[in-house]
Amino acid sequence: MSYNLLKGKRGIIFGALDSNSIAWKTAERVHEEGGIFVLTNAPIALRMGTINELAEKTGSQVIPADATSIADLENLIDQSVEILGGKIDFVLHSIGMSVNVRKGKHYTDLNHDWMTKGWDVSAVSFHKLMQSLYKKDAMSEWGSIVALTYMAAQRVFPDYNDMADNKAYLESIARSFGYFFGRDKNVRVNTISQSPTPTTAGKGVKGFDGFIAYADKMSPLGNATADDCANYTLTLFSDLTKRVTLQNLFNDGGFSNMGVSDQVMELFEDKEE
Numbered sequence: 001m002s003y004n005l006l007k008g009k010r011g012i013i014f015g016a017l018d019s020n021s022i023a024w025k026t027a028e029r030v031h032e033e034g035g036i037f038v039l040t041n042a043p044i045a046l047r048m049g050t051i052n053e054l055a056e057k058t059g060s061q062v063i064p065a066d067a068t069s070i071a072d073l074e075n076l077i078d079q080s081v082e083i084l085g086g087k088i089d090f091v092l093h094s095i096g097m098s099v100n101v102r103k104g105k106h107y108t109d110l111n112h113d114w115m116t117k118g119w120d121v122s123a124v125s126f127h128k129l130m131q132s133l134y135k136k137d138a139m140s141e142w143g144s145i146v147a148l149t150y151m152a153a154q155r156v157f158p159d160y161n162d163m164a165d166n167k168a169y170l171e172s173i174a175r176s177f178g179y180f181f182g183r184d185k186n187v188r189v190n191t192i193s194q195s196p197t198p199t200t201a202g203k204g205v206k207g208f209d210g211f212i213a214y215a216d217k218m219s220p221l222g223n224a225t226a227d228d229c230a231n232y233t234l235t236l237f238s239d240l241t242k243r244v245t246l247q248n249l250f251n252d253g254g255f256s257n258m259g260v261s262d263q264v265m266e267l268f269e270d271k272e273e
């Protein structure tokens with residue numbers, strides 16, 4: 001169903017790698033809601049993924065940008081404003097990567113160069129992006145910036161490894177920069193904390209299959225899907241949420257406020273007898 005929520009709005013969407021990506025689903029929904037946008041990803045992801053298919057489907061252009069490079073980000077912003085014909089109304093930061101997770105390094109034995117790299121890609125890139133947008137005054141008044149995060153920023157999920165620390169940093173940047181963006185430009189900045197979702201990044205976390213099943217049993221509404229996340233993000237891009245800012249918003253079927261559920265208890269009942 002489409003509500004024309006984003007008619008006339010222009011945006012930049014980071015992080016669509018393939019059709020499982022949360023950013024991919026979001027781009028499809030933004031398109032349905034009448035928004036226009038530029039798609040971007042790291043040059044290597046453009047070669048490995050299938051983003052051109054999405055670009056064709058949504059009538060969008062693709063501009064490569066490594067989100068850790070200020071030069072790439074500035075070029076992306078300049079080109080986007082030109083292609084879309086005006087300032088930017090919405091931005092999705094849907095980027096995450098940990099070299100330690102990829103290489104199976106345990107949290108108690110991290111390679112700190114890899115840790116720094118993952119922190120730069122997953123968290124500092126959000127500051128670099130917002131600083132570039134802010135300095136160029138490229139956001140429209142009442143625009144909206146969203147980054148995706150995970151609850152390991154607040155609670156312990158051992159296999160999430162150094163990504164937990166990256167997400168805590170990302171959420172803090174959203175609040176810190178969100179203050180200045182709100183005060184000076186009437187732009188809102190929020191993070192959405194999403195359920196585990198079977199994407200390339202998600203499935204890269206050790207024990208993902210068991211963990212996603214556990215989260216589903218813990219959540220009264222079940223896990224939020226990538227499509228659910230896309231829909232929630234649309235509301236934050238729309239004019240219906242103009243004064244929601246500096247928030248970390250859980251899109252997780254209720255998981256974050258649960259202690260235990262009947263469905264999880266049932267798994268242990270036999271053992272008690």
Ligand SMILES: NC(=O)c1ccc[n+]([C@@H]2O[C@H](COP(=O)([O-])OP(=O)(O)OC[C@H]3O[C@@H](n4cnc5c(N)ncnc54)[C@H](O)[C@@H]3O)[C@@H](O)[C@H]2O)c1
Pocket residue numbers: 014015016017018020021022023041042045065066067068093094095096097121148149150193194195196197198199200201202203
């Ligand atoms: N999948 C989950 O379980 C889950 C849960 C909560 C939050 N998230 C977050 O959602 C976001 C999107 O991840 P996803 O699950 O859709 O996986 P995904 O693998 O489809 O997307 C991650 C994206 O990050 C991009 N990226 C990596 N390095 C980059 C760089 N240097 N510059 C620009 N882009 C770069 C990748 O190319 C990829 O497109 C991430 O922030 C992730 O942490 C995912």
